[in-house]
Amino acid sequence: MELMAAIACGWIERLVGGGGDVADVAALLGEMDCVGLRPGFSLVEKAVALYWDRGDRGSAVDFVRDVLRRGGVGVGVGDGGEYGGASDGERGGPVGYLAWRMMMDGDYRDAVKLIIEFKESGLQPEVYSYLIGLTALVKEQKEFSKALRKLNSSVKEGSISKLDSETMHSIENYQSELLSDGVLLSKWAIEEGSSDVLGLVHERLLSLYTCAGCGLEAEHQLWEMKLLGREPDTQLYDVVLAICASQGEVAAVRRLLAGVESTSAGRRKKSLSWLLRGYVKGGFYLEASETLMKMLDMGLYPEYLDRAAVLTALRRNIQESGSLESYMKLCKRLSETDLIGPCVIYLYVRKSNYG
16 A cells, blocks of 8 residues: 555656646546545645645646545545644645645735635635634734734824825725634634534634734633633733723723632733733723722732833823823822832913903
8 A cells, every 4th residue: 555655656746747737646646546545635735745846836726626626535634744634623635735835935815715715616625724724814914913003103103194095995904804704714614613623713713803903802702712611821811901901892801800800919910911001002091090000009010111101191191181180199109109209290381461
Protein backbone atom coordinates (compact mmCIF):
# COMPACT_ATOMS: atom_id res chain seq x y z
CA MET A 1 0.00 0.00 0.00
CA GLU A 2 2.75 2.43 0.94
CA LEU A 3 4.63 1.53 -2.25
CA MET A 4 1.57 2.30 -4.39
CA ALA A 5 1.06 5.59 -2.57
CA ALA A 6 4.71 6.52 -3.21
CA ILE A 7 4.32 5.66 -6.90
CA ALA A 8 1.12 7.72 -7.10
CA CYS A 9 2.87 10.64 -5.43
CA GLY A 10 5.56 10.47 -8.11
CA TRP A 11 2.92 10.46 -10.84
CA ILE A 12 1.24 13.51 -9.30
CA GLU A 13 4.56 15.37 -9.18
CA ARG A 14 5.22 14.60 -12.85
CA LEU A 15 1.70 15.59 -13.93
CA VAL A 16 1.76 18.88 -12.04
CA GLY A 17 5.38 19.66 -12.87
CA GLY A 18 4.78 18.93 -16.54
CA GLY A 19 1.78 21.22 -16.73
CA GLY A 20 -0.69 18.34 -17.01
CA ASP A 21 -4.43 18.92 -16.98
CA VAL A 22 -5.94 19.41 -13.53
CA ALA A 23 -8.64 16.85 -14.35
CA ASP A 24 -5.95 14.22 -15.00
CA VAL A 25 -4.53 14.65 -11.50
CA ALA A 26 -7.97 14.39 -9.90
CA ALA A 27 -8.77 11.40 -12.15
CA LEU A 28 -5.60 9.63 -10.98
CA LEU A 29 -6.80 9.89 -7.37
CA GLY A 30 -10.20 8.65 -8.44
CA GLU A 31 -8.69 5.61 -10.18
CA MET A 32 -6.72 4.77 -7.05
CA ASP A 33 -9.97 4.83 -5.10
CA CYS A 34 -11.67 2.55 -7.65
CA VAL A 35 -9.04 -0.20 -7.30
CA GLY A 36 -9.19 -0.10 -3.50
CA LEU A 37 -6.15 2.11 -2.92
CA ARG A 38 -8.06 4.87 -1.17
CA PRO A 39 -5.93 7.99 -1.58
CA GLY A 40 -5.35 9.76 1.71
CA PHE A 41 -5.72 13.46 2.23
CA SER A 42 -1.92 13.75 2.16
CA LEU A 43 -1.96 13.08 -1.62
CA VAL A 44 -4.59 15.76 -2.18
CA GLU A 45 -2.57 18.11 0.03
CA LYS A 46 0.52 17.23 -2.00
CA ALA A 47 -1.15 18.16 -5.27
CA VAL A 48 -2.51 21.46 -3.91
CA ALA A 49 0.92 22.32 -2.47
CA LEU A 50 2.65 21.57 -5.79
CA TYR A 51 0.32 23.88 -7.70
CA TRP A 52 0.54 26.56 -5.03
CA ASP A 53 4.33 26.51 -4.77
CA ARG A 54 4.60 26.84 -8.56
CA GLY A 55 2.52 30.02 -8.33
CA ASP A 56 -0.36 28.37 -10.19
CA ARG A 57 -3.12 29.30 -7.77
CA GLY A 58 -5.84 29.01 -10.39
CA SER A 59 -5.00 25.36 -11.00
CA ALA A 60 -4.93 24.69 -7.26
CA VAL A 61 -8.49 26.05 -6.99
CA ASP A 62 -9.63 24.11 -10.08
CA PHE A 63 -8.08 20.91 -8.71
CA VAL A 64 -9.89 21.22 -5.38
CA ARG A 65 -13.14 21.99 -7.18
CA ASP A 66 -12.68 18.86 -9.33
CA VAL A 67 -11.93 16.73 -6.25
CA LEU A 68 -15.14 17.96 -4.57
CA ARG A 69 -17.21 17.28 -7.68
CA ARG A 70 -15.92 13.70 -7.86
CA GLY A 71 -16.74 13.28 -4.16
CA GLY A 72 -15.06 11.27 -1.47
CA VAL A 73 -11.50 11.40 -2.80
CA GLY A 74 -9.30 12.68 0.00
CA VAL A 75 -12.20 14.53 1.62
CA GLY A 76 -12.27 14.31 5.41
CA VAL A 77 -9.66 11.56 5.54
CA GLY A 78 -7.66 13.58 8.03
CA ASP A 79 -4.40 11.62 8.03
CA GLY A 80 -2.57 14.47 9.65
CA GLY A 81 -1.32 17.22 7.44
CA GLU A 82 0.65 20.32 8.12
CA TYR A 83 -2.26 22.63 8.73
CA GLY A 84 -4.14 20.77 11.43
CA GLY A 85 -7.03 18.38 11.68
CA ALA A 86 -9.03 16.43 14.20
CA SER A 87 -7.43 18.16 17.17
CA ASP A 88 -9.51 21.22 16.30
CA GLY A 89 -12.79 19.36 16.37
CA GLU A 90 -13.09 18.18 12.78
CA ARG A 91 -10.86 16.47 10.24
CA GLY A 92 -9.11 18.40 7.53
CA GLY A 93 -9.84 18.38 3.83
CA PRO A 94 -8.92 19.98 0.50
CA VAL A 95 -10.93 23.21 0.86
CA GLY A 96 -9.60 23.87 4.34
CA TYR A 97 -6.05 23.21 3.25
CA LEU A 98 -6.32 25.51 0.23
CA ALA A 99 -7.92 28.24 2.35
CA TRP A 100 -5.18 27.75 4.93
CA ARG A 101 -2.51 28.27 2.27
CA MET A 102 -4.22 31.48 1.21
CA MET A 103 -4.46 32.63 4.82
CA MET A 104 -0.78 31.91 5.47
CA ASP A 105 0.08 34.10 2.48
CA GLY A 106 -1.97 36.93 3.97
CA ASP A 107 -4.88 36.57 1.54
CA TYR A 108 -7.45 36.46 4.32
CA ARG A 109 -10.39 37.79 2.34
CA ASP A 110 -9.73 35.50 -0.61
CA ALA A 111 -9.66 32.48 1.70
CA VAL A 112 -13.12 33.37 3.01
CA LYS A 113 -14.52 34.05 -0.45
CA LEU A 114 -13.18 30.71 -1.69
CA ILE A 115 -15.04 28.75 0.99
CA ILE A 116 -18.28 30.67 0.48
CA GLU A 117 -18.04 30.33 -3.31
CA PHE A 118 -17.58 26.55 -3.10
CA LYS A 119 -20.47 26.20 -0.65
CA GLU A 120 -22.88 28.40 -2.59
CA SER A 121 -22.05 26.67 -5.89
CA GLY A 122 -23.46 23.42 -4.52
CA LEU A 123 -20.19 21.77 -3.49
CA GLN A 124 -19.60 20.55 0.05
CA PRO A 125 -16.53 21.96 1.84
CA GLU A 126 -15.52 20.05 4.97
CA VAL A 127 -16.55 21.56 8.30
CA TYR A 128 -12.95 22.34 9.19
CA SER A 129 -12.79 24.77 6.26
CA TYR A 130 -15.44 26.93 7.97
CA LEU A 131 -13.21 27.20 11.04
CA ILE A 132 -10.28 28.16 8.81
CA GLY A 133 -12.53 30.79 7.21
CA LEU A 134 -13.51 32.21 10.60
CA THR A 135 -9.85 32.38 11.61
CA ALA A 136 -9.06 34.24 8.38
CA LEU A 137 -11.91 36.67 9.10
CA VAL A 138 -10.48 37.43 12.54
CA LYS A 139 -7.09 38.16 10.99
CA GLU A 140 -8.68 40.39 8.34
CA GLN A 141 -10.71 42.22 11.00
CA LYS A 142 -7.55 42.89 13.01
CA GLU A 143 -5.84 44.39 9.96
CA PHE A 144 -8.95 46.40 9.07
CA SER A 145 -9.35 47.76 12.61
CA LYS A 146 -5.66 48.67 12.75
CA ALA A 147 -5.95 50.54 9.43
CA LEU A 148 -9.04 52.40 10.68
CA ARG A 149 -7.24 53.50 13.85
CA LYS A 150 -4.36 54.88 11.80
CA LEU A 151 -6.80 56.61 9.45
CA ASN A 152 -8.75 58.21 12.29
CA SER A 153 -5.51 59.27 13.96
CA SER A 154 -4.35 60.96 10.74
CA VAL A 155 -7.69 62.78 10.44
CA LYS A 156 -7.45 63.93 14.06
CA GLU A 157 -3.90 65.17 13.55
CA GLY A 158 -4.97 67.04 10.43
CA SER A 159 -2.50 65.26 8.15
CA ILE A 160 -5.40 64.18 5.94
CA SER A 161 -8.79 65.78 5.36
CA LYS A 162 -11.98 64.59 7.00
CA LEU A 163 -13.45 61.52 5.34
CA ASP A 164 -16.36 62.21 3.00
CA SER A 165 -19.70 60.42 3.20
CA GLU A 166 -18.88 58.07 0.31
CA THR A 167 -15.69 56.87 1.99
CA MET A 168 -17.47 56.41 5.31
CA HIS A 169 -20.19 54.41 3.54
CA SER A 170 -17.57 52.15 1.94
CA ILE A 171 -15.91 51.56 5.32
CA GLU A 172 -19.24 50.70 6.94
CA ASN A 173 -20.15 48.35 4.09
CA TYR A 174 -16.84 46.49 4.32
CA GLN A 175 -17.22 46.10 8.07
CA SER A 176 -20.74 44.82 7.60
CA GLU A 177 -19.54 42.28 5.00
CA LEU A 178 -16.89 40.90 7.36
CA LEU A 179 -19.43 40.37 10.14
CA SER A 180 -22.02 38.91 7.75
CA ASP A 181 -19.48 36.40 6.44
CA GLY A 182 -18.66 35.44 10.02
CA VAL A 183 -22.33 34.77 10.78
CA LEU A 184 -22.68 32.74 7.57
CA LEU A 185 -19.62 30.54 8.17
CA SER A 186 -20.55 29.95 11.80
CA LYS A 187 -24.09 28.96 10.77
CA TRP A 188 -22.76 26.31 8.35
CA ALA A 189 -20.22 25.04 10.89
CA ILE A 190 -22.87 24.63 13.59
CA GLU A 191 -25.37 22.99 11.22
CA GLU A 192 -22.91 20.51 9.73
CA GLY A 193 -20.40 19.97 12.53
CA SER A 194 -20.39 17.93 15.69
CA SER A 195 -20.88 19.31 19.19
CA ASP A 196 -17.09 19.72 19.45
CA VAL A 197 -17.27 22.48 16.85
CA LEU A 198 -19.61 24.78 18.82
CA GLY A 199 -16.99 26.03 21.25
CA LEU A 200 -14.51 26.71 18.46
CA VAL A 201 -17.11 28.66 16.50
CA HIS A 202 -18.09 30.86 19.46
CA GLU A 203 -14.42 31.38 20.30
CA ARG A 204 -13.72 32.73 16.82
CA LEU A 205 -16.89 34.83 16.76
CA LEU A 206 -15.88 36.33 20.10
CA SER A 207 -12.51 37.35 18.64
CA LEU A 208 -14.19 38.74 15.51
CA TYR A 209 -16.72 40.87 17.41
CA THR A 210 -14.11 42.03 19.91
CA CYS A 211 -11.77 43.20 17.15
CA ALA A 212 -14.69 44.93 15.42
CA GLY A 213 -15.68 46.69 18.66
CA CYS A 214 -19.16 45.10 18.79
CA GLY A 215 -19.74 44.99 22.54
CA LEU A 216 -23.12 43.31 22.89
CA GLU A 217 -22.37 40.69 20.23
CA ALA A 218 -19.03 39.90 21.89
CA GLU A 219 -20.70 39.61 25.29
CA HIS A 220 -23.23 37.14 23.83
CA GLN A 221 -20.40 34.93 22.59
CA LEU A 222 -18.79 35.02 26.06
CA TRP A 223 -21.92 33.56 27.62
CA GLU A 224 -22.29 31.01 24.80
CA MET A 225 -18.77 29.76 25.53
CA LYS A 226 -19.48 29.54 29.25
CA LEU A 227 -22.63 27.53 28.59
CA LEU A 228 -20.53 25.06 26.59
CA GLY A 229 -18.04 24.74 29.44
CA ARG A 230 -15.28 26.67 27.64
CA GLU A 231 -14.18 29.36 30.09
CA PRO A 232 -12.91 32.39 28.12
CA ASP A 233 -9.65 34.01 29.14
CA THR A 234 -10.19 36.60 31.88
CA GLN A 235 -8.61 39.31 29.74
CA LEU A 236 -11.30 38.74 27.12
CA TYR A 237 -13.90 39.59 29.75
CA ASP A 238 -12.04 42.81 30.49
CA VAL A 239 -11.75 43.80 26.82
CA VAL A 240 -15.46 43.16 26.22
CA LEU A 241 -16.25 45.07 29.43
CA ALA A 242 -14.26 48.06 28.15
CA ILE A 243 -15.99 47.96 24.75
CA CYS A 244 -19.44 47.83 26.34
CA ALA A 245 -18.49 50.71 28.66
CA SER A 246 -17.25 52.81 25.74
CA GLN A 247 -20.61 52.27 24.02
CA GLY A 248 -22.68 53.11 27.09
CA GLU A 249 -24.16 49.61 27.40
CA VAL A 250 -25.19 49.89 31.04
CA ALA A 251 -26.93 46.51 31.33
CA ALA A 252 -24.03 44.66 29.71
CA VAL A 253 -21.52 46.35 32.03
CA ARG A 254 -23.62 45.34 35.02
CA ARG A 255 -23.75 41.72 33.86
CA LEU A 256 -20.03 41.53 33.19
CA LEU A 257 -19.19 43.10 36.56
CA ALA A 258 -21.44 40.70 38.47
CA GLY A 259 -18.69 38.28 39.39
CA VAL A 260 -15.80 40.72 39.69
CA GLU A 261 -16.27 41.70 43.34
CA SER A 262 -15.78 38.10 44.49
CA THR A 263 -12.40 37.78 42.75
CA SER A 264 -8.94 38.64 44.07
CA ALA A 265 -7.84 42.24 44.58
CA GLY A 266 -5.46 42.06 41.63
CA ARG A 267 -8.19 40.70 39.38
CA ARG A 268 -10.68 43.40 40.51
CA LYS A 269 -8.13 46.10 39.84
CA LYS A 270 -7.51 44.89 36.30
CA SER A 271 -11.21 44.62 35.46
CA LEU A 272 -12.10 48.03 36.91
CA SER A 273 -9.11 49.61 35.16
CA TRP A 274 -10.39 48.28 31.83
CA LEU A 275 -13.85 49.58 32.70
CA LEU A 276 -12.45 53.01 33.51
CA ARG A 277 -10.53 53.15 30.21
CA GLY A 278 -13.62 52.14 28.31
CA TYR A 279 -15.62 54.97 29.85
CA VAL A 280 -12.87 57.48 29.03
CA LYS A 281 -12.66 56.28 25.43
CA GLY A 282 -16.42 56.57 24.99
CA GLY A 283 -16.57 60.05 26.51
CA PHE A 284 -18.40 58.92 29.67
CA TYR A 285 -16.19 60.96 31.98
CA LEU A 286 -18.47 61.04 35.03
CA GLU A 287 -18.80 57.25 34.96
CA ALA A 288 -15.01 57.00 34.66
CA SER A 289 -14.63 59.23 37.71
CA GLU A 290 -17.14 57.15 39.68
CA THR A 291 -15.28 53.97 38.75
CA LEU A 292 -11.98 55.45 39.89
CA MET A 293 -13.45 56.45 43.25
CA LYS A 294 -15.05 53.03 43.60
CA MET A 295 -11.59 51.51 43.18
CA LEU A 296 -10.27 53.77 45.93
CA ASP A 297 -13.16 52.77 48.21
CA MET A 298 -12.20 49.12 47.65
CA GLY A 299 -8.58 49.83 48.60
CA LEU A 300 -7.40 49.49 45.00
CA TYR A 301 -5.02 52.12 43.70
CA PRO A 302 -5.45 52.97 40.00
CA GLU A 303 -2.34 53.39 37.87
CA TYR A 304 -0.96 56.91 37.41
CA LEU A 305 -1.87 57.01 33.71
CA ASP A 306 -5.46 56.01 34.46
CA ARG A 307 -5.78 58.72 37.14
CA ALA A 308 -4.28 61.28 34.81
CA ALA A 309 -6.60 60.28 31.96
CA VAL A 310 -9.70 60.74 34.10
CA LEU A 311 -8.55 64.09 35.51
CA THR A 312 -7.72 65.33 32.01
CA ALA A 313 -11.13 64.22 30.77
CA LEU A 314 -12.89 65.97 33.66
CA ARG A 315 -10.95 69.19 32.98
CA ARG A 316 -12.19 68.98 29.42
CA ASN A 317 -15.68 68.48 30.77
CA ILE A 318 -15.38 71.67 32.84
CA GLN A 319 -14.77 73.65 29.67
CA GLU A 320 -17.85 72.11 28.05
CA SER A 321 -20.30 72.11 30.97
CA GLY A 322 -18.90 74.76 33.28
CA SER A 323 -19.38 72.43 36.27
CA LEU A 324 -16.51 71.91 38.70
CA GLU A 325 -18.21 69.51 41.10
CA SER A 326 -16.97 66.18 39.66
CA TYR A 327 -13.42 67.43 39.19
CA MET A 328 -13.21 68.87 42.71
CA LYS A 329 -14.72 65.73 44.23
CA LEU A 330 -12.17 63.47 42.54
CA CYS A 331 -9.25 65.75 43.41
CA LYS A 332 -10.33 65.73 47.05
CA ARG A 333 -10.63 61.94 47.07
CA LEU A 334 -7.21 61.46 45.44
CA SER A 335 -5.65 63.92 47.86
CA GLU A 336 -7.09 62.02 50.84
CA THR A 337 -5.34 58.86 49.65
CA ASP A 338 -2.09 60.75 48.98
CA LEU A 339 -2.26 59.99 45.26
CA ILE A 340 -1.97 63.68 44.38
CA GLY A 341 -0.69 66.67 46.26
CA PRO A 342 -2.72 69.76 47.15
CA CYS A 343 -3.90 71.54 44.05
CA VAL A 344 -5.09 75.05 43.30
CA ILE A 345 -8.00 75.61 40.89
CA TYR A 346 -7.96 78.94 39.09
CA LEU A 347 -11.35 80.26 38.14
CA TYR A 348 -11.55 82.83 35.39
CA VAL A 349 -14.66 84.97 35.64
CA ARG A 350 -15.49 87.14 32.69
CA LYS A 351 -16.30 90.66 33.89
CA SER A 352 -19.35 92.33 32.46
CA ASN A 353 -19.92 96.06 32.25
CA TYR A 354 -23.34 97.19 33.29
CA GLY A 355 -24.82 100.57 32.81
